[in-house]
Amino acid sequence: MNKDTRLSDVLHVLLHMEQVGEPLTSKVLARSMGTNPAVFRRTMAGLRNAGLVRSGKGHGGGWQLARPLRQITLLAVYEALGCPRLFAIGNRSRDSNCLVEKNVNAVMEDTMAEAQALFAKRFGTITLDEIAPRRPVPISVHARA
Template sequence: MLHVLVHMELLGGRKTSERIALMLNTNPVVVRRSLGALRDRGIVESEGGRGGGWKLARSLDEITVLDVQRALNEGAILVAPISRDHPTCPVECAANSVLEEAYAAAELELMTKYTTMTLAQIAAIALANANGQAVTQ
């Protein structure tokens, strides 16, 4: 959806669910469900009828990657592959402990990055790449 939201701004105007579905090679129903979740968080808004469609409700510099992530998924971004087949096994417990600690550290790092990265920054990187310019983040 980051892709779609940045395109919506760069291409200007409203986009229909059908048009967005073509961009994503998916079904318009899937698009409407995702955009509905974004609408509920005040990221996009929709207008029905002729000339209607979806548009951004806020500017790209007011929307973070975390805003989009949380609109689409409230849970953890990374889920450790924990086995609970043998809860009394000390090896399984040790492996789970190591995995959970590593995933928690990675989740914290990812959340920090997602909180500080705006869609405006993604758009700037995309435009620079399109113009053949190197971009540092």
């Protein structure tokens, strides 16, 4: 199963956006994520709708942060991306007549719900300024390997 790297990719881009301090085009930011501008814009749409970033068109346009890093939590970014699935683990079937399978499903659902709650609690306490490098780092424009 492929990993969903959107959260990591977007966090990377947001931290670079803050360091640059001026609008960056979809083309430049997409290259840093190893994708194309159309995919980048689709990925960022949820962040724009959540008020985390803004975009402008035309000369001098591009993507910028809409608020300071200290006001953006990891949880806000995760939610703006549509809450990507955390685990690949799942139940065999949702509705079963088998008592054993019902018990397995119940313990797995409870455990996954606890893990999701712990994830949300932790991510809600971390702001982007806490993970930003203290020194400027040039934006990476190479595709991922």
